[in-house]
Amino acid sequence: MKVIFAGGGTAGHVNPALAIAAHLKSAVPGCEIAFSGGVGGIEERLVEREGYPIYTFPLAGLSRSISINGLKKNVKALSNAYAASNLAKRVIEEQKPDIVIGTGGYACFPMVRAAQSMGVKSAVLEVNATPGVALKGLAKRADLIMVAFEETKSFFSKSKRIVYTGSPVRPEMFSERALPHQPPFDNGKPTVLCFWGSVGAMYMNKKMEEFISILAEEKSFNLILAAGRANYQWMPGEIREKGVDLADCDNIRLMEYIYDMGRVMNSCDLVICRAGASTLAEVCACGKPSLIVPSPYVADNHQEKNARALERAGAARVALEKEISGKQLYEAAREMLSDRSGLEAMGLRARAMAREDALDKIYQAIIETVNN
Numbered sequence: 001m002k003v004i005f006a007g008g009g010t011a012g013h014v015n016p017a018l019a020i021a022a023h024l025k026s027a028v029p030g031c032e033i034a035f036s037g038g039v040g041g042i043e044e045r046l047v048e049r050e051g052y053p054i055y056t057f058p059l060a061g062l063s064r065s066i067s068i069n070g071l072k073k074n075v076k077a078l079s080n081a082y083a084a085s086n087l088a089k090r091v092i093e094e095q096k097p098d099i100v101i102g103t104g105g106y107a108c109f110p111m112v113r114a115a116q117s118m119g120v121k122s123a124v125l126e127v128n129a130t131p132g133v134a135l136k137g138l139a140k141r142a143d144l145i146m147v148a149f150e151e152t153k154s155f156f157s158k159s160k161r162i163v164y165t166g167s168p169v170r171p172e173m174f175s176e177r178a179l180p181h182q183p184p185f186d187n188g189k190p191t192v193l194c195f196w197g198s199v200g201a202m203y204m205n206k207k208m209e210e211f212i213s214i215l216a217e218e219k220s221f222n223l224i225l226a227a228g229r230a231n232y233q234w235m236p237g238e239i240r241e242k243g244v245d246l247a248d249c250d251n252i253r254l255m256e257y258i259y260d261m262g263r264v265m266n267s268c269d270l271v272i273c274r275a276g277a278s279t280l281a282e283v284c285a286c287g288k289p290s291l292i293v294p295s296p297y298v299a300d301n302h303q304e305k306n307a308r309a310l311e312r313a314g315a316a317r318v319a320l321e322k323e324i325s326g327k328q329l330y331e332a333a334r335e336m337l338s339d340r341s342g343l344e345a346m347g348l349r350a351r352a353m354a355r356e357d358a359l360d361k362i363y364q365a366i367i368e369t370v371n372n
Contacts (some may be wrong), residue, residue, distance in 0.1 A: 001099075003024060003097060004035070005017040005021060005036070009044055009109040011278070012277070015046070016103050021035075022171070022203055023367070024144035032368075037105075049189065053084070055088075085117075088114035092120060099122065099369060100121070100122045102122070102138055105134060106133075106134050116142070123145070126145070128306060129302050145159050145163070146163050146361075148167035157351060164365050165365065168281075174285050174356060175262070179299065191267070192223050192224070192272060194271075195228075195258065197273075201227075203233055207216050207329060207331075208225060208303075209238055211330045220337075223252045225254050265286045271290045275294040276291070276306070280292075281358075284310075284350045285351075289316070289346035290315070290316040290346075291333060292316050315350075315353055
């Protein structure tokens with residue numbers, strides 16, 4: 001069986017595809033897998049790290065701005081998408097995949113649309129409660145739609161086949177949970193893991209500068225912060241300008257990206273993050289309490305909807321970006337860490353929300369689609 005996964009722009013669109021790809025490789029002997037995405041996207045680094053081939057196209061997202069510059073950007077984006085679709089058709093002609101699977105972001109559009117125009121079977125996976133623009137457009141002609149939330153089915157009422165699967169999570173997120181872990185720091189203090197993804201990460205990383213300034217002085221707990229490639233270029237300098245030399249802070253670790261997230265997340269006490277569905281699925285898989293700041297820079301405010309689901313279950317605490325400062329975020333984290341029994345209960349509720357059978361359900365849906 002040959003499969004091409006298409007998606008990118010954020011790790012939340014790539015990691016689910018990588019989880020499915022690994023599952024297919026282990027379940028289907030001789031399964032051949034490739035990826036497609038945008039030039040310069042995070043998908044290039046993540047996919048190549050896992051050893052899969054990837055086809056990339058020059059792409060750009062659509063602007064929501066009603067302006068001359070917004071119109072120019074959209075004209076260029078559509079032109080790029082058209083050119084990428086023609087290139088994608090050549091890839092499909094050469095590779096002859098049995099199915100093309102889109103996992104979100106504008107980077108998934110060219111390859112999935114090309115497959116649909118050529119009569120190749122296609123599927124889409126929507127891990128968020130509210131589907132994105134690209135997947136909504138592709139779903140109309142898709143042979144299979146997989147959703148992580150039951151309520152998401154209502155957006156695809158006219159589609160051929162819809163399957164509720166849950167959100168796929170890399171197996172190591174579950175397996176690492178059962179292993180004994182060496183504390184990330186040897187000072188006996190609890191550790192906070194923080195990462196903001198890519199969309200709107202700059203705004204929260206700016207707030208984290210104040211957070212870090214306070215933590216560097218009070219040393220009340222440890223922090224591992226993954227800033228992301230772009231933000232990592234300027235954060236150390238700006239933090240230094242605020243009087244904090246990270247080289248002298250034995251309780252703070254600033255990183256560009258965390259590749260072994262299963263090990264790191266399972267070794268920490270509290271997670272502070274955005275509310276992409278893939279991120280929250282991993283938090284639940286690890287059974288970790290979380291302090292969530294949903295990104296307001298996404299379509300239909302779907303991140304807050306994702307976060308509120310965990311909040312209602314008592315598995316997380318939610319704060320809105322516009323209402324919280326770096327100091328307030330620090331104080332909230334310190335307060336949560338001081339209540340060990342509360343943290344443990346929150347983690348157990350998160351674990352109860354994890355879907356360990358998601359990959360099996362996705363595998364069955366894909367196989368049935370390819371064989372029918």
